[in-house]
Each structure stands twice: as C-alpha cells, then as structure tokens.
Amino acid sequence: MELTGAQILVECLREQGVDVVFGYPGGTILDVYDALYQTPDIRHYLVSHEQGAAHAADGYARSTGRVGVCLATSGPGCTNLTTGIATAYMDSSPLVAITCNVSSKLLGKDSFQEVDITGITRPITKWNQVVKDVSRLANVVRQAFLIARSGRQGPVLIDVTKDVTSARAPYEPLPLARHRVTELPNPLSRRLLGGIEAPEPSLADVEGLIELIRGAERPLIVCGGGVVRSRAQDELLAFARRVDAPVAITVMGGGGFAGDDPLSTGMIGMHGSQASNRAVDDCDLLVAVGCRFSDRVALKPATFASRARIAQIDIDATEVGKNVRCDHHVLGDARRVLKLVNDRLDQQDHAAWKEHVFSFATETLYEEGGDHLTPKQINETIARLLPEDTIVATDVGQHQMWAIQHFHFRHPGQLLTSGGFGAMGFGLGAAIGAQVGNPARRVLHVTGDGSFRMNCNELSTVEHYGLPVITVVYDNAVLGMVHQWQTLIYDRRYAETTLDRGPDWVRLAEAYGLSGRRVSNVAELEDALGEALSCGHGYVIDAVLDPDEMVRPMVPAGQHITSFLAV
Structure with a gap:
C-alpha cells in the first residue's frame, strides 16, 4: 500500500x-x-x-x-x-x-x-x-x-x-x-564499536573469573547500571550468595541489588557509605558488574582498590580499563554472564571478611530527631508510608544523595535519576513517564528547590492527564550541594547559591490545579503524605529544611576513596 x-x-x-x-x-x-x-x-x-x-x-x-x-x-x-x-x-x-x-x-x-x-x-x-x-x-x-x-x-x-x-x-x-541494521554508525559514537548486539561471553573468560573468585579471601562485588539495564537482579543476587561477598551499589545500580539485603553495603563513592568505601580499600578482588568506574566512584583511579585485582563484567568493550586498571574482564550482557558464572561456581565462604566490612556500617551520620525537619526524618517517613514498590524519580543535588542513601530500592527501574549527566530538572519529567508506563504503581518525585524551579512547568502535564505523582521538595532555600561545597571548601563564600526568592511551591501547585502543603515537622509531613496518597491527583509537599544540612559522608573529588571530610 x-x-x-x-x-x-x-x-x-x-x-x-x-x-x-x-x-x-x-x-x-x-x-x-x-x-x-x-x-x-x-x-x-x-x-x-x-x-x-x-x-x-x-x-x-x-x-x-x-x-x-x-x-x-x-x-x-x-x-x-x-x-x-x-x-x-x-x-x-x-x-x-x-x-x-x-x-x-x-x-x-x-x-x-x-x-x-x-x-x-x-x-x-x-x-x-x-x-x-x-x-x-x-x-x-x-x-x-x-x-x-x-x-x-x-x-x-x-x-x-x-x-x-x-x-x-x-x-x-x-x-x-x-529488522536489520544496514546503515553505518555515527563516526563520533563510542557505543557501536563491535556491533550492536551483546557479545557472547567467552567461556575461557568466565572460567578465568571463577578462578579469581576461588582464590580470593576478601571479594567485593560492585553493582552498576548494567545490572539494572539487563534486568539481572536475580542473577546478581544468586551470584552474591554464591560468592558470599558484600555488594556495593553505584548510583546507577540502584535497584539492581536490594538495598536492604544483608549483603548490601549501600552506595559507593563520593557520598558512599563507610562500609562500601572501606571495603574497596581492603578487598583483594573487586568484581564490577556493569560499572564504568566514573569519577564519582573511582575518585582517585591511581589508588582505587589498590590491594585488589579488578575484574569487569561489561557489555561494552570500550569501558574495560577505561577509568581504572582492569586485571580480567568478561564481555557480555550482565544477565548472561552471571548465569554462566553461577552455573559453574561452587559455594564460597567469607564470614570473617563480611564481619570486618559490616563493622563499619553502624556509624550514625545524620541527626535522629529534634524540633525541626531533617533529611533523615523525611526519608524515613516516606519509606514508612509509601508502598514498597514505589518508583522514585529524583532531580540532582543533596536530595538525590539523601534519597539514594536512605531508600532501599529493590527492583530495576525503581530508581530514576540522572547519574552520569547530572541534569537538574530531570525528575518531574521522568516521574511523568514512569507514571504513564506504570499506572498501577505510586510514583514519587524527589526534588530540591533549586532543581524544581527548572522544570516545574510540567505540573501542568501532571494535572491535565490526572497523574497522581507526589512531589516532595527538600526546601532549604539554597542550591544545597554547591552551598555545601562552599561551606567546606570555599570558606563560606556563598556566591549565588542563596535562593531567597519565589515561588511559593504550595501556591504554585494550586495555580496548576493541584494540591500542596508546606510542612516543617514529622507530624505535618505524615498528614501531607496521607492527603497525597488519597487525593487521586498530583500533590506537592514543600518540606522545610535547614540551609546548612549536609550530605554525609563526603569524599572530595580526586581524593582517596576513604578520605572522608568531617561534615
């Protein structure tokens, strides 16, 4: 026709x-x-x-x-x-x-x-x-x-x-x-080298990885975004159990390994947990699954996992050894590679190593309570009241790190965040797409007052299509992450990071035909979340925070992964 x-x-x-x-x-x-x-x-x-x-x-x-x-x-x-x-x-x-x-x-x-x-x-x-x-x-x-x-x-x-x-x-x-690919790839693309299909893993490389695992006394697994993209969460869980190793999770790996699993050490890198970062420093084998070792993970490549052999499982050959040295690699889709390894690897036991790593997981880094709202209180209240399978879309900044540190993502696609590009304004659009694609699930948009003002116009889209997206604004009246750097590194010279201006987020929500509330304590937050969950349409919660709240811990860019600043 x-x-x-x-x-x-x-x-x-x-x-x-x-x-x-x-x-x-x-x-x-x-x-x-x-x-x-x-x-x-x-x-x-x-x-x-x-x-x-x-x-x-x-x-x-x-x-x-x-x-x-x-x-x-x-x-x-x-x-x-x-x-x-x-x-x-x-x-x-x-x-x-x-x-x-x-x-x-x-x-x-x-x-x-x-x-x-x-x-x-x-x-x-x-x-x-x-x-x-x-x-x-x-x-x-x-x-x-x-x-x-x-x-x-x-x-x-x-x-x-x-x-x-x-x-x-x-x-x-x-x-x-x-359907076939017949056109030539972009000359500048790094993503089509070697073709578009995932390479079939080499069994020799798989066996080589297994030998490294058998010889390790202090293995650490890093769950990266490749696990999420390939939906390899079940294979990674079986792998971690078989290796009996702690699992550190990158920002993009959120949901690839359950954050509340007994083997999880939490986030790794600049704002990673003490357990994750110290495990990197002490391990003798690091197995990175779908992780490209960005500068937010391997802050100082020359000293990253310096006592360990590093093995990469990755679908893209250009990522192998690109940012940190690589002693062994297996090319292929994470799900396929892990299945091949799991079918061949015998059960390992590293009880003493796990005890050492998790001894660093008990430190309290955030205020437990008080008469004002804290990031920890916000996150714990959200986690308690929202369904376990809630999809969380974040913008970029302090609120992003607080959310990833505190929420236990259990499934691929449950955390939506701009990891590599760090695009402020990403969250609300991503939340809209997630709600459209998952109409039966709750979608939470976590944002800061700096990020939200960039693309808050999409509240119109939320209202018009009746999307029940809940937005929580971590409102500290500053560009929080940059403000934190200015406090710690620039002797409190707050150049253009104070947001002493509108809009009033509740009135903005109402102007778009939505509901909203401003909250300053846990009781008010609980009431607002209850309204948001039951109202059947979009809702904006303006959560008031102290401008000097910080993301803890913090390792400065370019420093050794355990060089935590006192914050």
Missing part, C-alpha cells in the same frame, strides 16, 4: 508496539501529528517543554524496560531535546527521538527554524540519521529502535525533512525478527 511519510512513520511505531509518545508540535512536524491524531492506539502526551518530553520518554524507558519515544519540531524544538538526550546517553537509556526539519530544498540556507540537529546530537546519540528520501524512512525507523534497545542501550535520533512527511511511498509491514 502507498502511504505518506507521516503515515509510514506512525505505522513503523505501531510495528514496534509503541503505544505512548511524549512531545510538542510545531510547523514542520504537523503532518506527523495529523497522522497521530488519526491513530487512537498511540497515546500522545503533550508536555510543557520539549526537555520534559525527552525526560518523560527516558523515565518511561527506565521504569518499563521498553524504548521511550519523544517528538519535537525543528529549530528550538529539537534543540530543547538535547539535555534529555544527553542524559539518556550518559545513563544508557533506550530512547528514540523523532524530529522534523525544514524541507530538503531549504536545508543549508539558514531557513526559519532550521538547525543541523544530527550534527548537534552526534556525540550524544548512539546513532542518528537525517531522512530526505521517503523510501528510506521505514528502514531508518526500524534500525533506530533496534539500535536503541540492543547491546549497550542508548538514545537514537531520527530527523525527517518536512517534504518527506508529505511525500508518498509504498509501505509493507515487516516483522520485528526481520
């Missing part, structure tokens, strides 16, 4: 099983929106800003394990997507961004709202293509989804010229099993 380019695009979305997209229309993409209007089985969520569309598609992808889709028009429409695309790229989240550009004959002429979006996004996408021939469109869309979800997952962008959306061409449905 013969269809327009816009119709072909929509039919290709249906081929992929896409039933949800997030976007914002404009002139060049009108044909696509007209086709969507006539396709009721694909629900479109109109956001307030294209950045919100990208974050929502990302949150949908992370929480469901499916590819997220966002749409934007040319010029500022597509450039507004870039922060969200970069966030997905750094955290290996499967996303397909679809933009429309000016007509082919206007390209390169500085036409109204023209921009080279494929050039702009080449370093932050796994693959991207501009489509100027309608006969290529279906094949490009099929490749985009295949590349986004295969191997090391990541974002892909398709830019379609306006004339292609109205041109006509033959279209025939093609089963997913017959």
Whole structure:
C-alpha cells in the first residue's frame, strides 16, 4: 500500500508496539501529528517543554524496560531535546527521538527554524540519521529502535525533512525478527564499536573469573547500571550468595541489588557509605558488574582498590580499563554472564571478611530527631508510608544523595535519576513517564528547590492527564550541594547559591490545579503524605529544611576513596 511519510512513520511505531509518545508540535512536524491524531492506539502526551518530553520518554524507558519515544519540531524544538538526550546517553537509556526539519530544498540556507540537529546530537546519540528520501524512512525507523534497545542501550535520533512527511511511498509491514541494521554508525559514537548486539561471553573468560573468585579471601562485588539495564537482579543476587561477598551499589545500580539485603553495603563513592568505601580499600578482588568506574566512584583511579585485582563484567568493550586498571574482564550482557558464572561456581565462604566490612556500617551520620525537619526524618517517613514498590524519580543535588542513601530500592527501574549527566530538572519529567508506563504503581518525585524551579512547568502535564505523582521538595532555600561545597571548601563564600526568592511551591501547585502543603515537622509531613496518597491527583509537599544540612559522608573529588571530610 502507498502511504505518506507521516503515515509510514506512525505505522513503523505501531510495528514496534509503541503505544505512548511524549512531545510538542510545531510547523514542520504537523503532518506527523495529523497522522497521530488519526491513530487512537498511540497515546500522545503533550508536555510543557520539549526537555520534559525527552525526560518523560527516558523515565518511561527506565521504569518499563521498553524504548521511550519523544517528538519535537525543528529549530528550538529539537534543540530543547538535547539535555534529555544527553542524559539518556550518559545513563544508557533506550530512547528514540523523532524530529522534523525544514524541507530538503531549504536545508543549508539558514531557513526559519532550521538547525543541523544530527550534527548537534552526534556525540550524544548512539546513532542518528537525517531522512530526505521517503523510501528510506521505514528502514531508518526500524534500525533506530533496534539500535536503541540492543547491546549497550542508548538514545537514537531520527530527523525527517518536512517534504518527506508529505511525500508518498509504498509501505509493507515487516516483522520485528526481520529488522536489520544496514546503515553505518555515527563516526563520533563510542557505543557501536563491535556491533550492536551483546557479545557472547567467552567461556575461557568466565572460567578465568571463577578462578579469581576461588582464590580470593576478601571479594567485593560492585553493582552498576548494567545490572539494572539487563534486568539481572536475580542473577546478581544468586551470584552474591554464591560468592558470599558484600555488594556495593553505584548510583546507577540502584535497584539492581536490594538495598536492604544483608549483603548490601549501600552506595559507593563520593557520598558512599563507610562500609562500601572501606571495603574497596581492603578487598583483594573487586568484581564490577556493569560499572564504568566514573569519577564519582573511582575518585582517585591511581589508588582505587589498590590491594585488589579488578575484574569487569561489561557489555561494552570500550569501558574495560577505561577509568581504572582492569586485571580480567568478561564481555557480555550482565544477565548472561552471571548465569554462566553461577552455573559453574561452587559455594564460597567469607564470614570473617563480611564481619570486618559490616563493622563499619553502624556509624550514625545524620541527626535522629529534634524540633525541626531533617533529611533523615523525611526519608524515613516516606519509606514508612509509601508502598514498597514505589518508583522514585529524583532531580540532582543533596536530595538525590539523601534519597539514594536512605531508600532501599529493590527492583530495576525503581530508581530514576540522572547519574552520569547530572541534569537538574530531570525528575518531574521522568516521574511523568514512569507514571504513564506504570499506572498501577505510586510514583514519587524527589526534588530540591533549586532543581524544581527548572522544570516545574510540567505540573501542568501532571494535572491535565490526572497523574497522581507526589512531589516532595527538600526546601532549604539554597542550591544545597554547591552551598555545601562552599561551606567546606570555599570558606563560606556563598556566591549565588542563596535562593531567597519565589515561588511559593504550595501556591504554585494550586495555580496548576493541584494540591500542596508546606510542612516543617514529622507530624505535618505524615498528614501531607496521607492527603497525597488519597487525593487521586498530583500533590506537592514543600518540606522545610535547614540551609546548612549536609550530605554525609563526603569524599572530595580526586581524593582517596576513604578520605572522608568531617561534615
């Protein structure tokens, strides 16, 4: 049958099983929106800003394990997507961004709202293509989804010229099993080296890892984002039990290993627990599963795990030995590699080592109570009142670290946070995408008063679609994390970090047609959470904190992993 380019695009979305997209229309993409209007089985969520569309598609992808889709028009429409695309790229989240550009004959002429979006996004996408021939469109869309979800997952962008959306061409449905990648990868992409499929693990490498484990007396496992992406939580749990080793969890690994499991030492790195960081320093074997050893984990690579042999399990060969030395590696999907290891590894026993590591887990770092609200009280109250499977989307800053330290994430996709890119304003869009993708579950948006003001306009989206997202603002009237650095490192010179200005978060929520409350103690917080859980719509809780509250512990950037500051 013969269809327009816009119709072909929509039919290709249906081929992929896409039933949800997030976007914002404009002139060049009108044909696509007209086709969507006539396709009721694909629900479109109109956001307030294209950045919100990208974050929502990302949150949908992370929480469901499916590819997220966002749409934007040319010029500022597509450039507004870039922060969200970069966030997905750094955290290996499967996303397909679809933009429309000016007509082919206007390209390169500085036409109204023209921009080279494929050039702009080449370093932050796994693959991207501009489509100027309608006969290529279906094949490009099929490749985009295949590349986004295969191997090391990541974002892909398709830019379609306006004339292609109205041109006509033959279209025939093609089963997913017959989709193939035929185009060359981006020259700047680091994510397609060696192909798009996960490499089949070498059995010799698997056996080599097993021998290292058998010879270790003080093994430590690090759970990274690769465990979450491959949904390898069951295999990692079995592996940890078999090795009988403590498990440290990176920010991106949250949910890959249950935070309240007896083998969990909590978060590792700059704001990691004493148990995790000291275990890194004392172990004789470190097995990193899907962990790229960012500068927030391996703060000083030269001394990181200096007494240990380091083994990496990773789907991406470019990550092996990139940031820290690697003594052994197994290439492959985390779930597949761990299954192969578990099938061959005999039971180990490291009781004395575990006792040593967990002796550092008893230190109290946060105030237990008092007449004012503390981060610990907020987190404990939330954990007590919200369902265990609540999805938590955070922004970036102190509140992010407090949440990851205190909440026990038990399932992949339960923690949504911008780990690699650190994008303030990520949380509300991600929460929207998660709520759309998981309508039966509660979604909590944890934010700070600095992050929230960036994309609080998406409260309009929450209200319009009746999404019961609960937002808790950790309101300390400062840019908390930067304020903390200024206190500890810059002799209290608080340059432009004091937020002595609006808005009033409760009145803002009400202006968007939602409810809200300002709370300053545990009793008020409990009442507000009760209202939020029962009201059936979005709710904003403004939780008042002291400006000088700090994230504890803290290791300065570039320092040895146990060089904790007195905070």
